[in-house]
Amino acid sequence: MSVMEKRLQLLLDAERYALVSQEATRSGRSVASVIREAIDVRFEQAEAQTRRAAALGEFLALGPDEDGQPEDVVAALQGEFEDHLDRKGGP
Template sequence: MSVLEKRLQVLLDDDRFERLAAESARSGRSVGSIVRAAIDLHFSTEDVAAARSAAARRLLERTSEPNDVEPDWADTKAALEAQLDRGAVQ
């Protein structure tokens, strides 16, 4: 984990702060941790965005194949787990 070196002061209205505080209480994480996660999610790196796009494309390709038979979930799950084991899915 990287060292936290920069300090940021942000003014929030009551509603936003209450939502952060509620999530903090619910999840057991600090407000700062929640804000950092939101920043990471919103401003993801190009590599992360590209990996997400590729994963979405693969998923859509699997579901858009013309097929009269409903795909078997156990087979689909096993194939996805095999890809995860190989590091093919991020």
């Protein structure tokens, strides 16, 4: 992570602050660190959802090959999936 460059003032209600504070205490971190992690998790999930939606669109756009054989499409998808896993370092 980069050096912290921006300061933010954030107002929380008592219930939210208690949740964040308890997690900070439990994990031995600062409240700010817990909030930064929550932001990271939230946006990582949004990015993953966007990638999944794009992949689904690509999948739904696929059809049988020139011979009308869906097996070739499945084999191609399997190959692409395996390539993706190799790039990501495995399952």
